[in-house]
Amino acid sequence: MNFDFSEEQVMLRDSVARYIQDDYDFDTRNKVVASDEGFSRENWQTFAELGWLSIPFAEENGGFGGSPVDLMLIMEQLGRGLIAEPFIPTVLLFGGLVEAAGSEAQKEALLPAVIGGELQGAFAYLERKTRFDLDAIETTATGSGDSYTLSGEKTVVFNGASADKLVVSALSDGGVSLFLVDASAGGVSRTSYRMMDGQVVANITLDGAAGELLGEAGKALPIIEQVVDNVTLAISAEAVGIMGRLNEVTVEYARTREQFGVAIGTFQALQHRMVDNFMAFEQAKSLLYRAICDRLEGKADARRSLHALKTMVDRSGKHIGAESIQLHGGMGVTEEMSVGHYARRLMMINTIFGNGDYHQQKFSELSYGEKAQEAPAAPRAVDAA
Amino acid sequence: MDTSFSAEDLAFRDEVREFFATEWNDEVIQGLSHPDTFREAMTAWHQKLYNKGWAAPNWPEEHGGPGWTSTQKYIFDYERAAAGAQSLMPFGLQMVGPVIFNFGNDEQKQRFLPKILEGTQWWCQGYSEPGAGSDLAALKTKAERDGDHYVINGAKIWTSYAQLADYIFCLVRTSSEGKKQEGISFLLIDMKSEGIKVNPIHTIDGHHTLNETEFNDVRVPVENLIGEENKGWTYAKALLAHERTGIANVSDSQRNLAQVVELASNEMQGGKPLIEDASFQRRVSDIEIELMALEYTELRVLASVATGGAPGPESSLLKIKGTEIQQAVQELRMEVAGYYQGVSVPEGGENLSGHDFGDYARYRYMYGRAATIYGGSNEVQKNIIAKAVLGLG
Numbered sequence: 001m002n003f004d005f006s007e008e009q010v011m012l013r014d015s016v017a018r019y020i021q022d023d024y025d026f027d028t029r030n031k032v033v034a035s036d037e038g039f040s041r042e043n044w045q046t047f048a049e050l051g052w053l054s055i056p057f058a059e060e061n062g063g064f065g066g067s068p069v070d071l072m073l074i075m076e077q078l079g080r081g082l083i084a085e086p087f088i089p090t091v092l093l094f095g096g097l098v099e100a101a102g103s104e105a106q107k108e109a110l111l112p113a114v115i116g117g118e119l120q121g122a123f124a125y126l127e128r129k130t131r132f133d134l135d136a137i138e139t140t141a142t143g144s145g146d147s148y149t150l151s152g153e154k155t156v157v158f159n160g161a162s163a164d165k166l167v168v169s170a171l172s173d174g175g176v177s178l179f180l181v182d183a184s185a186g187g188v189s190r191t192s193y194r195m196m197d198g199q200v201v202a203n204i205t206l207d208g209a210a211g212e213l214l215g216e217a218g219k220a221l222p223i224i225e226q227v228v229d230n231v232t233l234a235i236s237a238e239a240v241g242i243m244g245r246l247n248e249v250t251v252e253y254a255r256t257r258e259q260f261g262v263a264i265g266t267f268q269a270l271q272h273r274m275v276d277n278f279m280a281f282e283q284a285k286s287l288l289y290r291a292i293c294d295r296l297e298g299k300a301d302a303r304r305s306l307h308a309l310k311t312m313v314d315r316s317g318k319h320i321g322a323e324s325i326q327l328h329g330g331m332g333v334t335e336e337m338s339v340g341h342y343a344r345r346l347m348m349i350n351t352i353f354g355n356g357d358y359h360q361q362k363f364s365e366l367s368y369g370e371k372a373q374e375a376p377a378a379p380r381a382v383d384a385a
Numbered sequence: 386m387d388t389s390f391s392a393e394d395l396a397f398r399d400e401v402r403e404f405f406a407t408e409w410n411d412e413v414i415q416g417l418s419h420p421d422t423f424r425e426a427m428t429a430w431h432q433k434l435y436n437k438g439w440a441a442p443n444w445p446e447e448h449g450g451p452g453w454t455s456t457q458k459y460i461f462d463y464e465r466a467a468a469g470a471q472s473l474m475p476f477g478l479q480m481v482g483p484v485i486f487n488f489g490n491d492e493q494k495q496r497f498l499p500k501i502l503e504g505t506q507w508w509c510q511g512y513s514e515p516g517a518g519s520d521l522a523a524l525k526t527k528a529e530r531d532g533d534h535y536v537i538n539g540a541k542i543w544t545s546y547a548q549l550a551d552y553i554f555c556l557v558r559t560s561s562e563g564k565k566q567e568g569i570s571f572l573l574i575d576m577k578s579e580g581i582k583v584n585p586i587h588t589i590d591g592h593h594t595l596n597e598t599e600f601n602d603v604r605v606p607v608e609n610l611i612g613e614e615n616k617g618w619t620y621a622k623a624l625l626a627h628e629r630t631g632i633a634n635v636s637d638s639q640r641n642l643a644q645v646v647e648l649a650s651n652e653m654q655g656g657k658p659l660i661e662d663a664s665f666q667r668r669v670s671d672i673e674i675e676l677m678a679l680e681y682t683e684l685r686v687l688a689s690v691a692t693g694g695a696p697g698p699e700s701s702l703l704k705i706k707g708t709e710i711q712q713a714v715q716e717l718r719m720e721v722a723g724y725y726q727g728v729s730v731p732e733g734g735e736n737l738s739g740h741d742f743g744d745y746a747r748y749r750y751m752y753g754r755a756a757t758i759y760g761g762s763n764e765v766q767k768n769i770i771a772k773a774v775l776g777l778g
Contacts, residue, residue: 001387001388001454001455001456001459001684001687001688002386002387002688002692003386003684003685003688003689004386004688004692005386069386251775251776251777254777255776255777255778263778265777265778266777266778268768268771271767271768271771271775271777272764272767272771274771274775274777275767275770275771275775276767278702278770278774278775279702279705279706279770282682282699282702283675283678283679283682283706284678286678286679286680286681286682286685287674287677287678287681289386289681289685290388290677290678290680290681292386293386293387293388293389296386297387297388297389304677305677308673308674308677308678311670311674312674312675312678360667360670360671360674361663363670363673363674364663364666364667364669364670367666367669367670367673368646368660368661368666368669368670369658369660369661369666370661
């Protein structure tokens with residue numbers, strides 16, 4: 001048993017950390033976010049050159065063949081730097097779905113462009129009536145074989161405004177299917193707006209837009225879930241990175257801010273709050289490691305670990321976000337300080353692919369009561385081996 | 386990163402599982418459940434483990450430890466708890482033993498370690514005093530040199546099992562100069578010495594494990610001093626960090642939580658088992674998710690200890706979270722027990738309520754309050770983390 005990282009993994013982590021330190025401070029980041037697209041195409045090219053965009057893809061698809069641990073290390077750093085570039089929508093969601101569901105021809109046509117930084121992508125899944133259930137959609141696709149047309153409306157499409165290509169979920173052939181849609185094609189219209197973390201998203205209306213089937217018709221749900229699980233792990237790692245950074249920023253502030261003639265970090269009432277934040281972070285990190293190891297090692301408990309992780313990321317994220325603001329006093333509620341920005345990103349992450357309540361309920365269903373008795377969960381790591 | 390188990394680990398797991406399945410039996414459980422037979426039964430249980438070479442998982446091999454990897458230690462404790470088997474008494478094995486093999490001299494090692502290992506010599510801990518709780522270094526029990534002896538005067542409190550112990554390891558004041566931490570020494574004292582008096586303290590669970598232990602002109606040979614005079618605080622601190630890692634009690638909490646889930650499957654509410662109630666499930670999962678995290682937090686600490694790190698201030702985190710979870714499970718067991726938590730069963734008597742776990746739930750809950758207080762209260766642990774981890778002055 002070990003929780004060590006390989007030399008290559010340490011190098012990868014440090015390269016992202018160094019980039020953030022040298023080229024992506026808080027002010028720079030805010031300028032990037034304030035731009036029209038909400039991210040920088042130039043930075044994106046840099047990410048491509050540094051090889052980050054290739055990490056999760058298999059070697060046979062031109063990728064680095066990275067493990068969930070490699071991805072975790074990158075995501076933690078992206079969280080710490082509050083990186084605005086659309087790594088999740090383009091690389092993990094769009095690229096992930098193409099890699100998981102696409103034909104050889106589709107992968108060859110799209111993945112090199114994603115890895116090279118030339119193509120922006122998005123996954124359009126959410127609709128007005130969808131909450132967290134991925135199959136609760138009304139967009140339909142009609143047709144067969146090479147020719148489908150899609151109709152419906154997708155909301156809050158991450159990177160939807162900048163994407164060249166979309167993967168769209170729609171009902172067809174008796175189930176959920178995935179389609180590749182050109183963002184500039186006829187019948188596609190986009191309205192963009194911003195989310196609380198500054199990212200630009202879009203509502204996308206499909207009115208008889210042409211779609212190319214990605215994967216098997218009517219049978220996409222398991223593939224979507226598999227990719228969403230990967231992304232849930234990745235954004236949880238981003239959240240853990242944010243929590244760690246928030247704690248550092250807050251402790252540093254408490255050591256320098258003086259009131260009553262002393263640093264406020266000398267007050268026990270505040271120290272204990274910071275210790276609670278530290279413990280919340282360590283516990284979230286432990287569940288992140290657990291969920292990643294369970295997935296990596298194919299343990300029977302992997303699903304429960306993932307639900308547990310997303311639940312804790314929600315609870316700890318809210319706790320640390322709110323406490324960091326509180327510990328900064330009045331300054332905590334200003335845009336000038338980074339804490340509020342980190343807290344908003346954490347809140348955004350909480351909503352993505354299911355909030356804490358949603359995942360905790362799924363966790364309970366697998367663990368207790370009738371459903372649990374049908375397929376008993378392995379209570380602990382030893383039994384899941 | 387790798388938490389998978391090797392074929393050897395799995396074979397080891399099966400061996401340990403088999404051992405507990407056969408050796409942790411009704412005879413042992415019966416013996417341990419009565420105060421009059423407790424020491425005898427615990428010693429017999431200890432010797433079953435000793436005969437396997439498994440009594441002291443954390444001891445170095447040269448002193449009789451099994452030389453297990455951290456994975457094996459984890460598996461062992463997990464299987465022990467899963468079988469519902471009790472841990473051995475910690476005072477010798479986990480507390481004074483490591484102090485003796487780390488800081489004692491050869492004569493002390495030969496004199497004490499074998500008996501601690503085989504479970505024939507019982508120990509208790511003389512740290513806290515009526516006037517020195519969280520502020521342990523304020524202790525006043527005095528040791529004055531008189532020829533080849535120290536003469537001890539003072540009182541220790543919360544001395545668990547002092548009524549059964551053969552020896553007590555004590556922090557005593559040998560100097561009042563300098564900082565208060567600097568005049569403390571670590572002494573091993575025979576409980577049969579003249580001038581020792583053990584006064585029982587009855588606790589809110591209705592049992593007796595705690596005591597106040599008085600010392601009136603107790604003469605202790607100087608060869609019972611550990612290490613150097615006035616350096617006892619350093620030795621004690623090392624011990625406290627060890628005490629705190631064990632204190633997380635992850636395996637036992639897992640077992641207890643699983644038991645609560647099982648009990649809640651048999652209690653009906655609103656026409657269905659309590660375990661199917663959504664708000665109850667929420668309470669269970671709140672605890673289980675924290676516990677799943679703590680299991681890995683502990684593994685992370687163990688892994689770092691295995692690669693040369695000492696259990697440092699992060700063991701305070703294990704103590705805080707471990708005891709909070711322990712209490713949360715105890716509270717939940719009380720909720721499941723409902724009315725029956727109130728049933729008071731006389732010693733050796735029968736529980737007539739049809740809910741045997743009711744009074745057990747209560748005394749675990751009541752005595753369980755102590756967990757966030759002993760070993761350095763959780764608030765003191767937070768002070769330690771604030772200072773040593775976060776660097777807050």
